[in-house]
Amino acid sequence: MATHRLRKRVHEILEVAADGDTASRAFDLFIVSLIALNVVAFTLETVESLYAEVPGLFRWFETVSVVIFTAEYVLRLWSCMHDGRYGRPVRGRIRYALTPMLLIDLFAILPFYLPFVAVDLRFMRAVRLVRLFRVMKLARYSRAIKTLGRVVSAKKEELGVTLFVLCLLLIFASSLLYYAEHGSQPEHFSSIPAAMWWGVATLTTVGYGDVYPVTVLGKLLASAIAVLGIGMFALPTGVLGAGFVEEIQSRKRAPACCPHCGKALDS
Numbered sequence: 001m002a003t004h005r006l007r008k009r010v011h012e013i014l015e016v017a018a019d020g021d022t023a024s025r026a027f028d029l030f031i032v033s034l035i036a037l038n039v040v041a042f043t044l045e046t047v048e049s050l051y052a053e054v055p056g057l058f059r060w061f062e063t064v065s066v067v068i069f070t071a072e073y074v075l076r077l078w079s080c081m082h083d084g085r086y087g088r089p090v091r092g093r094i095r096y097a098l099t100p101m102l103l104i105d106l107f108a109i110l111p112f113y114l115p116f117v118a119v120d121l122r123f124m125r126a127v128r129l130v131r132l133f134r135v136m137k138l139a140r141y142s143r144a145i146k147t148l149g150r151v152v153s154a155k156k157e158e159l160g161v162t163l164f165v166l167c168l169l170l171i172f173a174s175s176l177l178y179y180a181e182h183g184s185q186p187e188h189f190s191s192i193p194a195a196m197w198w199g200v201a202t203l204t205t206v207g208y209g210d211v212y213p214v215t216v217l218g219k220l221l222a223s224a225i226a227v228l229g230i231g232m233f234a235l236p237t238g239v240l241g242a243g244f245v246e247e248i249q250s251r252k253r254a255p256a257c258c259p260h261c262g263k264a265l266d267s
Helices: 002-014 022-045 048-053 055-082 091-097 100-113 122-132 143-154 156-181 192-203 216-232 235-253
Strands: none
Touching (some): 002 055, 048 055, 143 235, 192 216
16 A cells, blocks of 8 residues: 555645645745746747857756656656546546646647647746745735725735736737747847737737737737737726725625724624
8 A cells, every 4th residue: 555655645745735734835836936937948048149148058957847847747647546536547547637737737848859849838837827826915004005905815816817817818929929920020029028028018908019910820819819908907907896896895784893992883
């Protein structure tokens, strides 16, 4: 049963940390930091002047990262049998391998092993950054700020997911337009960070018009991204609006309090 206990412990460490599990929390922090660094490295690689100075550093970091991500992927497949949904040795692992997050993990490392794949899919590692979100408490200096703080605290998960999706959409949009337009407009889409200027201007519906796609593929992608941007930037407003309505309704239902001591007044 030693193998069973080891598989169970590996599964616990790889999954989201449970309360009091120091090893799992340390692994989560490590893997999240590595994912964030990979996103940074991926975007900086497209800056030719910077990449030309230290190409070996980027290649070394990519190799080390892929080795770690590959080991994580293999260990997840090996230990997934501890989850009752994937208990069968073969069929369970196949089902687990076809889950969205495992497919993303696979696509993130696949280009390293298949050099003939033309499209770089490493930016998909950003999807896993959802584990990064930690809520920060707001300083409260007035009643209005306290109300805002309670609303943000109550809607922290929704706002966190919304902010993450917005950042993810910006990375995807800039990456896709870079690959679509770099050959035709190397001066405007010279790198992914440079393409992010177009992404921000488009997703915020500002549209300065100084940078725009000229290829058919670029125009199709830009049209879809512009439509998505309108809806995505309306989400935080809707979340906060619903939160304020709930806060006001709960305040009306709450018993009246003494303005001096804060204790509930007898009816």
